[in-house]
Amino acid sequence: xxxxxxxVVKAHWRFFSTLKPSAREVNSNxxxxxxxxxxxxxxxxxxEMHKKMRDMVGLTDDDMKALAPLLDxxxxxxxEHEPSPDDDVRTHVQVxxxxxxxxxxxxxxxxxxPGFPRPVKETGSAYRISSTxxxxxxxxxxRRLKTxxxxxxxxxxxxxxxxxxxxxxxxxxxxxxxxEKRNNLLNCYSQEMMGSxxxxxSEENQETFMGLxxxxxxxxxxxxxxxxxGYGLEDALKDETEIANLLSMMSSNxxxxxxxxxxxxxxxxxxxxxxxxxxxNVHRKFHMATFSMQLRAARDIxxxxxxxTYYTQILLPAVDRAEGLAPxxxxxxxxxxxDTAKSDPIRAAVLNYAPPALLTSDARIDAAVQILAKIxxxxxxxxxxxxxxxxxxxxxxxxxxxxxxxxMYGEKLWLANLxxxxxxxxxxxxxxxxxKSPQWMSAELVAMPERLVSLWNSS
Ligand SMILES: [Zn+2]
Numbered sequence: 001x002x003x004x005x006x007x008v009v010k011a012h013w014r015f016f017s018t019l020k021p022s023a024r025e026v027n028s029n030x031x032x033x034x035x036x037x038x039x040x041x042x043x044x045x046x047x048e049m050h051k052k053m054r055d056m057v058g059l060t061d062d063d064m065k066a067l068a069p070l071l072d073x074x075x076x077x078x079x080e081h082e083p084s085p086d087d088d089v090r091t092h093v094q095v096x097x098x099x100x101x102x103x104x105x106x107x108x109x110x111x112x113x114p115g116f117p118r119p120v121k122e123t124g125s126a127y128r129i130s131s132t133x134x135x136x137x138x139x140x141x142x143r144r145l146k147t148x149x150x151x152x153x154x155x156x157x158x159x160x161x162x163x164x165x166x167x168x169x170x171x172x173x174x175x176x177x178x179x180e181k182r183n184n185l186l187n188c189y190s191q192e193m194m195g196s197x198x199x200x201x202s203e204e205n206q207e208t209f210m211g212l213x214x215x216x217x218x219x220x221x222x223x224x225x226x227x228x229x230g231y232g233l234e235d236a237l238k239d240e241t242e243i244a245n246l247l248s249m250m251s252s253n254x255x256x257x258x259x260x261x262x263x264x265x266x267x268x269x270x271x272x273x274x275x276x277x278x279x280x281n282v283h284r285k286f287h288m289a290t291f292s293m294q295l296r297a298a299r300d301i302x303x304x305x306x307x308x309t310y311y312t313q314i315l316l317p318a319v320d321r322a323e324g325l326a327p328x329x330x331x332x333x334x335x336x337x338x339d340t341a342k343s344d345p346i347r348a349a350v351l352n353y354a355p356p357a358l359l360t361s362d363a364r365i366d367a368a369v370q371i372l373a374k375i376x377x378x379x380x381x382x383x384x385x386x387x388x389x390x391x392x393x394x395x396x397x398x399x400x401x402x403x404x405x406x407x408m409y410g411e412k413l414w415l416a417n418l419x420x421x422x423x424x425x426x427x428x429x430x431x432x433x434x435x436k437s438p439q440w441m442s443a444e445l446v447a448m449p450e451r452l453v454s455l456w457n458s459s
Contacts, residue, residue: 033453056455057441066433069423074287076113081105087241090165092200095291099200100159101193102264105241110288117291121153127307129273134333136213139274139307144300147381148418151282151295151307156266157205158197162232163260164189171247171261175254182257187223194222208269215329228328229272230265231293236286238262268293276328277308278321278336278343279379284309285421296419298382308334315351315383317344336378346378350385355392360399368393387416394428398439406434 044052054064086104093100093107095117102110110116125142126149132138145151164170164186174182198206214224238244239262251257266286271293274282282295295307312324318340325332336343353371356364372389380386390413397406410428417424427433434440445455 037453056445057436059436063436067425067427067436069425072423073118074289074421076109076288079109079112081109081240083242084108088165088239088243090161092196094200096155097202097205098155098157098159098291099197099205100156101161101197102159103161103239103241105239106237110291113289116289117155118289120155120290120292121150121294123150123152126151127270129270132275132306135275137273139270141301141303141305141307144303145297147297147299147415149297151297151301152271153290153292153294154268154271155290155292156268157201157209158226159233159237159264159266160193160197160226161260162263162265163257171251171257175251175257187219190223190226191220194226198222205269209267212267212272216327226265226267229267231268231271231284231286233264233266233286237264237288266293271295274307274309276311276325276330276332277334278310278314278318278332279334280308280310280314280382281305281379282307282309283382283420287421294421296421298416298419299379310382314380315347315385317347343378346374347380350375350378350380350383353385353389355388360396365393365396368396381416381419387413387420387422390416395439398434398437399443401440401443403431403434406440407431410434 041052059067084104089104090101091104091107093102093110095110126145127139128142129137129139139152141151164174174185177185198209201209209225210221212225212229214221215228216224218224219227241262244262248258248261251261271284274295281298281301283298284293284295286293295309301307311328311330312321314321316324318337321332321337336347350371353367355368368389371385372393375381375383375386375389390409393409394406394413397403397409407429414424414426414428417428427437
């Protein structure tokens with residue numbers, strides 16, 4: 001946690017190097033001195049910079065605590081991994097009612113989390129599962145939900161590895177096979193794996209599982225259901241053993257295999273019912289500490305509205321999204337897919353937008369504001385550029401000491417972070433803390449170069 005906030009501080013203080021004092025305000029002597037101060041600051045480690053900043057502007061311990069991200073209740077804590085012979089050996093693990101096939105490494109990782117598994121959250125009938133007009137069964141908002149509200153928090157029916165065993169004797173021959181042969185072999189492995197997990201599930205969960213939609217009957221009953229309904233858990237739950245890292249490096253020329261090694265998939269009773277939209281209205285995030293996946297509203301959702309997640313990358317052009325959705329047997333009919341001439345250029349602009357390092361000029365702020373408008377119009381609040389753009393606008397206005405605008409975007413950013421399950425920083429929405437934020441203070445000091453130099457020399 002401390003480490004993370006230090007990086008935040010460092011990122012902000014880099015703005016020193018991007019803020020040029022105006023010649024009018026500084027005589028050439030102090031300009032030279034100011035330049036050396038700025039150079040020294042940008043060369044510092046986060047720890048050094050942190051200490052220097054505190055000394056210069058006289059922040060107290062309480063100030064620093066208030067500026068740091070709030071303690072994240074889902075933080076699994078630090079794990080010092082000591083290699084063990086069974087690190088890469090798979091074993092059946094039960095968490096609550098979830099049946100899982102995990103490596104020895106992951107089993108120990110989970111057991112190391114204080115209070116594991118932490119209780120899942122009650123969402124008090126925020127959603128209902130019922131039939132849709134054209135998409136089979138779906139999830140619907142049972143009441144009005146505001147941005148950031150928790151929609152669902154659910155443990156999986158099962159969790160299983162995406163790829164074959166991380167064993168060199170298994171992987172090495174696979175990397176040399178033709179695509180077809182490899183796929184057949186991987187299917188056999190997966191069938192076997194699924195069978196062993198399925199037989200451990202309660203009768204009720206087996207029934208629930210078999211009741212999920214199977215859009216891939218050619219894969220058989222078990223594998224078909226998991227391929228249709230599984231969510232990849234990505235970095236939230238993965239093997240980080242030496243062999244997994246090594247294998248991942250070795251298969252760098254085989255993207256399919258690389259994307260599987262050390263990775264896991266989870267199937268859920270309710271969450272697996274959530275349909276796809278290219279403008280999803282929720283974020284989903286798996287938390288190791290609760291061993292559950294949370295859905296949070298990415299924007300305000302009306303009562304009765306269908307809840308949508310994404311099964312493919314939503315910023316890509318419609319033709320690429322269709323390709324990503326084909327394996328699920330989905331032909332998307334969302335607004336964006338029905339009017340690609342309008343939607344594709346907007347998505348391309350959002351995808352290709354890169355905020356400049358120095359964002360304080362009016363033209364650049366305008367560009368960021370326009371991208372934000374496109375994101376909101378196209379309902380892409382669940383995509384990463386939404387939070388990035390808000391962060392840059394907050395920073396730009398804090399650096400120009402425009403309190404009202406900084407807090408306006410900061411409040412949206414705070415909510416977007418809540419929705420995405422990211423750490424929360426109160427300085428984004430609190431006027432008093434905003435003025436102690438690194439952005440605000442660096443702007444203040446650079447606007448008064450003499451003060452900056454004297455503070456530097458005296459601290
Ligand atoms: Zn679509």
